[in-house]
Amino acid sequence: MPFEPLDRTDPESVGPYHLLARLGVGGMGRVYLARSAGGRTVAVKVVRADLAGDADFRERFRREVSAAQSVGGTFTAPVVDADRDGPSPWLATAYVLGPALDDAVRAHGPLPVGAVRTLGVGLAQALAAIHAAGLVHRDLKPSNVLLAADGPRVIDFGIARALDGDRMTSTGVVVGSPGFMSPEQAAGRRLGPAGDVFSLGSVLVYAATGHGPFDQAEDGGAPSAASLLYRVVHDRPDLSGLPEPLLAAVTACLAKDPGDRPTPAELGALLDEPVAPARAGWLPAALASEIATHAAEVMDLEAPVRPADPRAAAAVPTPTEVTAPAADPGTVRLRATDPAPAPVPAPDGAAALAGHPTALSGHPTAPVAPSRPSRRALLFGGGAVALAGAGGLAAWALGGGKPAPAPRPAPPTGTGTTSPSGPSPSPSPTPSRAPGMPPAPLWTYRTEASNVGSVGLAFSPGLLHIGNADLVTVDLTDGRQKWITKDAMAYHLACAGGTVSYGTVADLITVDAATGTVLWKYRSEPPKPNGVQIASDTVLAADDRAVYAMCAYLKLDDKGITDAGAKTEKGIMALSRKDGSMLWNQHRQQTADYTVSSVLTADTLLYTDSKENLVARSLADGTQSWFATTNSRSAYQPEVQDGLVFCSSEPNGIQGVRVSDGKQVWAKPSDRSTRMWYAAPAAGNHVLYTVLGGMTLTYQGTTYTPTAPTRVVAFNAADGTELWHLELPSEVSMDTNPVLVKDTLFVPTADRGIYAVDVVNHKVRWVFQTNAGAELPWHLAGNGELLIAVQGNQVMALPPV
Secondary structure (H helix, E strand, C coil), X not given: CCCECCCCCCCCEECCEEEEEEEEECCCEEEEEEEECCCCEEXXXXXXXXXXXXXXXXXXXXXXXXXXXCCCCCCECCEEXXXXXXXXXXXXXXXXXXXXXXXXXXXXXXXXXXXXXXXXXHHHHHHHXXXXXXXXXXXXXXXXXXXXXXXEEECCCCCCEECCCCCCCCCCCXXXXXXXXXXXXXXXXXXXXXXXXXXXXXXXXXXXXXXXXXXXXXCCCCCCHHHHHHHHXXXXXXXXXXXXXXXXXXXXXXXXXXXXXXXXXXXXXXXXCCCCCCCXXXXXXXXXXXXXXXXXXXXXXXXXXXXXXXXXXXXXXXXXXXXXXXXXXXXXXXXXXXXXXXXXXXXXXXXXXXXXXXXXXXCXXXXXXXXXXXXXXXHHCCCCCEEECCCCCCXXXXXXXXXXXXXXXXXXXXXXXXXXXXXXXXXXXXXXXXXXXXXXXXXXXXCCCCCCCCCEEEEECCEEEEXXXXXXXXXXXXXXXXXXXXXXXXXXXXXXXXXXXEECCCXXXXXXXXXXXXXXXXXXXXXXXXXXXXXXXXXXXXXXXXXXXXXXXXEECCCCCECCCCCCEEEEEEEECCCXXXXXXXECCCCCCCCEXXXXXXXXXXXXECCCEEEEEECCCCCEEEEEECXXXXXXXXXXXXXXXXXXXXXXXXXXXXXXXXXXXXXXXXXXXXXXXXXXXXXXXXXXXXXXXXXXXXXXXXXXXXXXXXXXXXXXXXXCXXXXXXXXXXXXXXXXXXXXXXXXXXEEECCCEEEEEECCCCEEEEEEECCCCCCCCEEEEECCCCEEEEECCEEEEECCC
């Protein structure tokens, strides 16, 4: 996450620390980069005002700070200062100059064996220090490991818990990351220090190979969170590509039984590396050179840039509509009255950095001195290095860059306030507003997760169901929470007939939509020796008769225990929506991937996966009716309209296939000459809507940018005739389906906004923006009356006009 400048709402200092910039926002509050009068650079987390007034939270905060301050060791980012009892409590940790492991591997590839050994020993010593303080980290993953010149550092103890049985949880905390959890954590069992050792083994696999031990599908695709959890519990780790000298240590760490794993103290011997502070020069030369080049400049940051006149910041004009050229009457462009400032040139060597853009919207930058980059240019200039707060207190991101967009105003805020986990006290009526101004959300619900990376959204009459680590149901009229099921891991939901079905790592559960009362749970039959057990997996869809889900066929040994050496076979099944009994199950091709997107018709289940197929199955018995080769490993949600199902074709084209027989009726190829492809579609009133666009990507130091404007395209659904198109002024998110609500098509942008496109008059009505970071993904859904937009921990209801 790149730096953001301070604004007039931020204090100039916190305690003895002068603030330099914003690092990000977590569930607990805002994080700042700061410096003491003596020159020490720290990351300061300031607790949100609503939490500061909560006595229970204050007590949890005191405990967390005390526990974190008790952690010593060379390879942790220590807590250096805190104010537990002031009006605005805060916590300061040492700022680590070095990239997160995941950023470094993406930019430079896997680490060599020697560096992985040193990494493993350093992390083991960090865990030993954490465990000695009576804590378990619970979320050791590549983004929580920083690579400094003198060794690795473990960060983010925000979800660590004391081992004395204290079960308190903190607002805004997502406990664990599916691909790096231990089996006991994924299954919801008691977690001890051995769980961190399992996570350490997973981190070493990532460092040495570039992939986690459970995140590789057979075709290279990415499994769902539910599939990841299932694999962690049941499957053997994928250690392909792991160098042989690391195999024994990593295999020991990844033992399913916690008692079979080494202690942190034993891991050094397994890695054949002295248990001592990491030596200088432990990192590959290219990575070490970048750290050395930029560390001094980062530490030399000047005072932050603030708007000189608050009235000037408030007077930034709203983007206005202008008429398209006469030659293209179907196109409307947006412009800002003032152009974006030119980006500051990157310092020498910065062009080789790959990763996140660092230009910041609407804030002027200082000129570059002839002798070296100015400190302000380093912080805010396009192409410069970016520093990040990875989920909390300290990180460093390797950054590319692009020109900053024109400044745009934030959306108007609604009346009332939002609670940390709940909506405004009452919904705000839609006020009259000037043309082009976005509406305020009708209501906002804040989840307990601080950054919702994956979320399921489903509707039942009058209710919205939000699936993530927890399953939450809110009233669609005012956003008030109706009920919540904790630790549901409900990333995929299906609603029908007043029920909600979702899958966990162990069960498939159906509950009453209005109350959350469990109606039934599917659990496979009791294990029989030398038999086969059918285990549930991702929920796909539901109708009045059945719930449809992926499943797995588990082979059992002579004791009735899952045979760890046997290959797990893949399948699909239908369960009675009434009682969860098995209606049918069918085997899938074993090369098929777990990642599946589906849609139902009256008699057919249609789904795409990342093995280049569109599959049709009979709802009656699950037999495969046909499959169509898409030549595209896209897991986009398919869309049905006028007897056709629409999905990807070839690398990111789009096609319409007849539901009755699987024959292609029409197709549109991608535009490779301009690096443009089609995003997922939306359909309504015999029209198919999609986006032809692309995204600026940086790979191995080279930035690839689409060479044509992004545009919304409307096709006649029946024959693929283009009806109209509308150019958009910026890139959009190509990973999220646009959503049609009445006559408005909602298209998420790549820089924290949503375009509301009038599909009748072919123009942009308005652009809705949030203050969340641009890297937080959007999740959109509509029920025909409202748009539900999720970004970070905010769930917002927006009107279509």
